[in-house]
Amino acid sequence: MDNQIQIENYKIQKPESWAGNVEDQELINRIKDSDFAKKQIEEGRDYCYFLDKKYYTSNTENSEYVCMAYTLNEPANLERASVTDIVVEENEVYNIHRISVLREGVLIDKLPDTKIKVLDSENQSSGGVLSSNKKINITIKDLRLYDVLILEDSRIKPFTDRDFLRKDFSKYVWVSPDNYWAYGNFKFTFINDRDEQIAYKKTFFRDEKGDVLQPEINYLKKGEKFIIEEENYINPVDAGREIFPFVDFATDKNxxxxxxxxxxxxxxxxxxxxxxxxxxxxxxxxxxxxxxxxxxxxxxxxxxxxxxxxxxxxxxxxxxxxxxxxxxxxxxxxxxxxxxxxxxxxxxxxxxxxxxxxxxxxxxxxxxxxxxxxxxxxxxxxxxxxxxxxxxxxxxxxxxxxxxxxxxxxxxxxxxxxxxxxxxxxKAYKYPYYCVDEKVEFNAQNTTGILKLTTTYKGNRANAMRRYFKNTNKREVVDSWNNFLFYSLNYSSDRNGTDLRDIFKDALIDIVSDDKKLNEFKIHYHAKIENPYYVDHQKNRFLMYFDRNLVKASARDFMHKDLPFWHNFDSEKYEISLYTDQKIDTEEKYTVQESTINNPYFDFTSRKKITKNGATVNIEYKPLVNLEIPQNDFETFRTDHHTVADSNFGLGIDIIEPGLMNMLKFSFKKRFK
Structure with a gap:
C-alpha cells in the first residue's frame, strides 16, 4: 500500500461484530450472472450484484456499514470508481474492510493498489462556513472495464460531549435506492442498540397498482432490527413524478x-x-x-x-x-x-x-x-x-x-x-403591497419609438434588486433589461440575431429612489428604438408588449403525483401604454380582450382603455402564497394560469396601414373574420 502512516480519520480493519463477517468464497458465490443479471447488462444498465447496508445506533455512536459488488461496464462508471472522495465529520472514522475486484472469475485484492490521502474538506471559510470535516481521497489503480468492483466499508461516529443531542436522540432516514441501478440482491438493516425505543415510519410505499399506501408506524426495542430485502430489484418509482419510498427512524418522542x-x-x-x-x-x-x-x-x-x-x-x-x-x-x-x-x-x-x-x-x-x-x-x-x-x-x-x-x-x-x-x-399569506409595480410607456412616432419603464420593487424584490444594482456592472444591467424587452416587444420574432445594443439605442437605467423604511427600490429605464413595430411575414405592423413574468410556467407545466404545488409567487401590478401616430384597429379581439379571474389562490384582472391611436392595459395579480395547492384544486388553478397566458399578460395593437387598398383590405378582413 502507498500509505506509510495510519491516519486517525480512516483505518483498515475488519468490520465490527454487529456488521458480521463475509468470507471471500461467499462473495464469489454471490456474484453470479443470473438471467436477470444478463438481461440488465445486455440493456446497458449498470448492475449491482448485491448491496448489503446496515445502520447501527447506540447511546455512544452511530455507524453505517456497506458491502457491495457492482459492474464497471461503462467508462464513466470506471472513472468514478477509480477516484472517490469520502467526507467524514469531526471525530468520525472511515473504516475500509475490503477493496477487491472479481476479474475473469478470480478475486483480486486491490488494497495494495490503493492510495489514500486525507485532505481538509474546507472551501468556504471566507464565507463564514467553518467545518472540521475531512475529505478522504481514495485512488484505485488498474481498474479495468468489465471488472466487478467489491467494496466493504463502514463509518463510525462516536459521540462527544458536543453531540449531546445525538446521544439522547436517534434520527435516520432510509430512502429507496436510485432507480438507475438494477440489483441482484438489495438488503437494508437498521439495528437499534439504544436503551430507548425507536419508532420507524414507512412512507410513500406503493401497492402493485402504484398507488401510495397509508404510512405505517412500528417500534424497535433495544436489540431489535428492521430489515428490507429485495431480489432481482429495480426501483419502480417514476422519479420525475413520484417521491421515493422512505423509512424514517427516530427516538420515540412526541x-x-x-x-x-x-x-x-x-x-x-x-x-x-x-x-x-x-x-x-x-x-x-x-x-x-x-x-x-x-x-x-x-x-x-x-x-x-x-x-x-x-x-x-x-x-x-x-x-x-x-x-x-x-x-x-x-x-x-x-x-x-x-x-x-x-x-x-x-x-x-x-x-x-x-x-x-x-x-x-x-x-x-x-x-x-x-x-x-x-x-x-x-x-x-x-x-x-x-x-x-x-x-x-x-x-x-x-x-x-x-x-x-x-x-x-x-x-x-x-x-x-x-x-x-x-x-x-x-398561515397562508397575502402581500399587503405589490412586490413589483411597473409603468410601461411606449410611444411610436414616424420611424422612432421611445420606451420608458418606471418600476417600484418592494419586500424581497427590493432587497434583491438593491443587491443586484450594487454588485453588477451598469452596462450589464442595461443589457439584461434590453434582453428582457427584446422578447416583451416580440422583436425576437422579426429581428432575431441582431445586436440588442443596435436595437435599444441610448438605453439608460437609473435608480430613482431607495427608501429603507418602506423598503421600496425604484428605477427608471429609457431607450430609443428605430423601427419600433414588430412586422410579421405578411408585412403587417404591430406594437406589442407582453410581460412573460406574468406567465407562471411552473404552474402550467407542473406534473407530480405526490408533491402538491408549492405556491410562492409575488404580487404584481402593471400599467402598459402603447401609443402611435398611426391608425389602429380598435376592435381587434386581443386588443380589447379583458379578463377577470377569481381563483381561491390568486386574483387576476386586466382592464383596457382603447383610443384611436393607442391603448392602455392595467394588470393586477394578487396571489395567496406560502401554501400547497391541494390536488383537487390544482387543475382549475392550472387552467386559470392558462387563461392568463392566453394574451392576458400584456397588450398588442394592430396598425391599419394608410392608403385605399389597405383600407379595403382591412374592411374585407373584418367582414369575414
Missing amino acids: WTELSNYFAPIYEEIFNKSSLKDFAPNLVEKLDAIIDQDEKLQFAIEYVQNNIYYIFNADEMNGHKPQEPSVTFENKQGDCKAKCVLLKVILDYIGVDSSVVLVNFHTDYYIKYYLPSLLSFNHVVVKINYKGEEYFVDATIRDEFGLIENRGFIYFMHYLEAKPNQNLSTR
Whole structure:
C-alpha cells in the first residue's frame, strides 16, 4: 500500500461484530450472472450484484456499514470508481474492510493498489462556513472495464460531549435506492442498540397498482432490527413524478416532550446576562430611538448586518446556543447565536418574540417525519407585533424596511423554543403591497419609438434588486433589461440575431429612489428604438408588449403525483401604454380582450382603455402564497394560469396601414373574420 502512516480519520480493519463477517468464497458465490443479471447488462444498465447496508445506533455512536459488488461496464462508471472522495465529520472514522475486484472469475485484492490521502474538506471559510470535516481521497489503480468492483466499508461516529443531542436522540432516514441501478440482491438493516425505543415510519410505499399506501408506524426495542430485502430489484418509482419510498427512524418522542427538552436550554441562555451589562452602547442607541417601529427595525438590522454569520457545522450538530454576551463581544455567531442575541434585544425593547426551529430544505417532509429535533437545521426568530406574526432570519444581510415591509420567508413548519409546544404550521399569506409595480410607456412616432419603464420593487424584490444594482456592472444591467424587452416587444420574432445594443439605442437605467423604511427600490429605464413595430411575414405592423413574468410556467407545466404545488409567487401590478401616430384597429379581439379571474389562490384582472391611436392595459395579480395547492384544486388553478397566458399578460395593437387598398383590405378582413 502507498500509505506509510495510519491516519486517525480512516483505518483498515475488519468490520465490527454487529456488521458480521463475509468470507471471500461467499462473495464469489454471490456474484453470479443470473438471467436477470444478463438481461440488465445486455440493456446497458449498470448492475449491482448485491448491496448489503446496515445502520447501527447506540447511546455512544452511530455507524453505517456497506458491502457491495457492482459492474464497471461503462467508462464513466470506471472513472468514478477509480477516484472517490469520502467526507467524514469531526471525530468520525472511515473504516475500509475490503477493496477487491472479481476479474475473469478470480478475486483480486486491490488494497495494495490503493492510495489514500486525507485532505481538509474546507472551501468556504471566507464565507463564514467553518467545518472540521475531512475529505478522504481514495485512488484505485488498474481498474479495468468489465471488472466487478467489491467494496466493504463502514463509518463510525462516536459521540462527544458536543453531540449531546445525538446521544439522547436517534434520527435516520432510509430512502429507496436510485432507480438507475438494477440489483441482484438489495438488503437494508437498521439495528437499534439504544436503551430507548425507536419508532420507524414507512412512507410513500406503493401497492402493485402504484398507488401510495397509508404510512405505517412500528417500534424497535433495544436489540431489535428492521430489515428490507429485495431480489432481482429495480426501483419502480417514476422519479420525475413520484417521491421515493422512505423509512424514517427516530427516538420515540412526541413534539411536546421534545419542546420541553430543548426549551430550558434556550431559556437558560436568555437569562445568562443583561443587555445593559454587556452592551451598554447598544442600549444607549436603542433608547435614543423614540419611534417603536424604527427601534424594531434598528434591532433586526443591527444583528443581521453587524454580527458576522459563521456556520460552524460541528456546533450545529447540537442545539446549545452561544451566550448573547459572547456573540455581541466577538461580533460573530451561527444562526442560533444570532437569533438568541436578537431575542434578548427584542426583550429589552418590549417586543414579543421567540426562537423557532425550521428546515427550509426539507420543510415539505417534516409533516411526514416522526417528531425529532434532528429534523431541523436552522433557527429563525418569530416576532409578534401589532397583531401580526413575522419571521426574521437573523443570518441574512442587507435586508431593510419596517417590519411590515421586510422580505417574506417561505416555509410552513416550525417548532418554538417554548415549553409544551407542538409542531406549528404557518398561515397562508397575502402581500399587503405589490412586490413589483411597473409603468410601461411606449410611444411610436414616424420611424422612432421611445420606451420608458418606471418600476417600484418592494419586500424581497427590493432587497434583491438593491443587491443586484450594487454588485453588477451598469452596462450589464442595461443589457439584461434590453434582453428582457427584446422578447416583451416580440422583436425576437422579426429581428432575431441582431445586436440588442443596435436595437435599444441610448438605453439608460437609473435608480430613482431607495427608501429603507418602506423598503421600496425604484428605477427608471429609457431607450430609443428605430423601427419600433414588430412586422410579421405578411408585412403587417404591430406594437406589442407582453410581460412573460406574468406567465407562471411552473404552474402550467407542473406534473407530480405526490408533491402538491408549492405556491410562492409575488404580487404584481402593471400599467402598459402603447401609443402611435398611426391608425389602429380598435376592435381587434386581443386588443380589447379583458379578463377577470377569481381563483381561491390568486386574483387576476386586466382592464383596457382603447383610443384611436393607442391603448392602455392595467394588470393586477394578487396571489395567496406560502401554501400547497391541494390536488383537487390544482387543475382549475392550472387552467386559470392558462387563461392568463392566453394574451392576458400584456397588450398588442394592430396598425391599419394608410392608403385605399389597405383600407379595403382591412374592411374585407373584418367582414369575414
